[in-house]
Amino acid sequence: MFTRRRTWGALAAAAGLALLTATAPAHGDPAAPQRGLYEVHGATDAAKRTTVRNSGADVAGTRGDVMTVVATPKQADGLRAGGFALDQVGDFDQLLAQRSNAGGAHEPNDFPPGDEAYHTYAETTDALKKAVADHGDLAQLSSAGKSFEGRELNVLKIASKASEGKPEVLFTCNQHAREHLTTEMCLHIVQRFTDGYASDNAIKDMVDSHQIYVVPNMNPDGSEYDISGGKYQGWRKTRKPVPDSTEIGTDPNRNWGYKWGCCGGSSDDPSAEDYHGPSAFSEPETKAVSDFMAAHRFKAHIDFHTFSELVLWPYGYTKDDTAEGMSAEEAKRFADVGRQMADTNKYTPEQSSDLYVTDGDVNDWAWSKSKTLSYTFEMYPKDGGIDGFYPPASEIPEQTTRNDAAVDILVKQAG
Template sequence: MLATLMLTVMPGTAEAVPEPEGQARQYVVTGPRTAEERSQIARTGAAIDAVRSSELDVSAIPSEVAAIRKLGFTVRAAKAPVQGPTAAATSYHTFAEAMAEIDTVAARYPQIARKFVAGKSYQGRDIAGLKISDNVATDEDEPEVLIIANIHARERLTAEQALDHIARLTQGYGSDSRITQLVNGREIWIMPMVNPDGQVYDMTSDTSSGRMWRKNRQPNGTSTGTDLNRNFAYRWGCCGGSSGNGASETYRGTAAESAPETKVLANFVRSRVVGGEQQLKMFLDIHSVAELVLWPFGYTYSDTVAGAMSADEQATHRAIGRELAGTNGFTPEQSSDLYITDGTTIDWTWGQYRIFSLTFELGGGSFYPPPSAIDGEVQRSREALLRLTEYADCPYRAIGKQGQYCAA
């Protein structure tokens, strides 16, 4: 359950006002079976958390629940999550622990790991990560990969996946030939917590299940928070895939990149344009909890879009997505096969910069799987992360057209 009282979490960054009445709660919606029906529900502003054959788990405010019922679907309150001991929550990295882990890795492996701070959150926290590469202090002409996690605060498992990938790349360097080759031939940027204010707020709770907080912590007039994954500039607010209601879980903000965290991420991607060429070749946004591998576009049902997604580009996304899903057991599909979304990370990174872009939806059964499940869930996607990184030199290799597109 979301708390109604905000907390002062950092000196000088006290949150201004209590949350208004009518906060989001979790519900089960019965009836929708198609992408079009799911998009009708998403158009109300409700956040779709999980999809089953004829049911959805959603997070919705009262007006959205009423709108869903008006569409003719049945809505019932979800069962409250089982509460474990409060101490169990400490098995997930807090923001402070994640930043300490980044510092430790950078100090332990200075030849291949360098900490960077891309910018600050609304409340002034670092949005930080690690660059991993041989000759890490040099900007070499090597294909680059960007991996981000925890853009939605409650999706704690995502940060664990990113931190695990950092550990695998650094600890395996020099002893594992595959990892050594990857680190020598790539520049890999990993940002484990890109919504630090939301993550801290979600973890500052008296239950192990947290506050179910999704957005950032920027006041928006009537409520708090912007859904960072609806705030990017490509097709922002275009297509009924986000909400203009500040209380909504999918609130898109007052304008594209109106959230500081979105601006930081977008500016970082823009900074990787060197000599007129975008150096980032692969992008991954790690989410939970639906066990999916998704590719663009989310704003349209069309597989190809004139001038924005050619048949070969779509086929490459699909081939890589299916291959990666074959390693972790997730379902591969175009993002809009679920429901229409707009202003998302992967639509922007591909639509604006032609960075081959994927979203992982990890498993675990809930946004707060028990700490005993972390290792098993993280291990499921280790191979997928390595393969994604390998494809950065020539994604078109996935469809056998490397000679056409990647010849020197």
């Protein structure tokens, strides 16, 4: 149903390119400081990983006691002064140019050559409309609201006549702009539960006994900016200007209203990649989606991210296994279900704060607001450099179907 009208023939083109010597402008600003891609050694526990994250560097992934980060020279110097050893993998903007196949022809409003199988926002919207046209008895398209730049925050509901009044389940994707594989994950969920309804009894049973909602683009302005000019920009945040600042964008997954900015799990520096915004729900995207969630009674939820191959659960704001609003029994259920899902996709399961402390994230908010069994999945790859942000489009089928069994477990846990 979601096959693109272009071929996969150029998928491997970027792999053979030589590293470019010209530095691309960071975040589209010719005067922006150089960004290096580094491996940070010595992050042996959650406290040290939190220290790395609090440096202002952009944490890309973790592997044991090694963290991959994008950092300015000043941030890298600060990490070294803090006792961490750094190996520079490369210049991030040069690597972006290389990954973008800078020598090839670029369509200004599409993914770089070789990655056209990824869906732009317009193509994602068209795919959702096609799901409704093909399965009008199951699929309904609506909007949670509008982004800062006026794009609809599309919501696709999948339910049969038998689903009325049944438990509600939510899947959300693309909070962080450059995590395009997650949008493909949400589209795969839509395709599987609509196209498979008539032929797969297990899917029919899940749809008939649940109301399934999918939000494929929680940050459409950021994701469109990330491919502007047909080249990857390495952009993570939203696109709303920060008041009283020259900076643009807030980390949407630090902008949710529960324990916002409370615990050293986000930054109050507008230039930081995990900047939490001037106030909770300052971003129209998080405000709209949170209002949509609050208007429902979602029993279970996965928010998809990349990368590191992790299954994470609340709380993120505290290192304690239990805290106000979560009993030991509830914490055990989170862990048990998380491990069951991880057994199927071979991700690593852990409480979010075991990785590093975060505050103002969607999982903590969803649990505190409505006791939603809310998880984050960090998708493929397990680790990596630039391909961690931008895995080749050839990986889409395998890495989305890889989560089918985990998705089914989550749906059934809704009751």
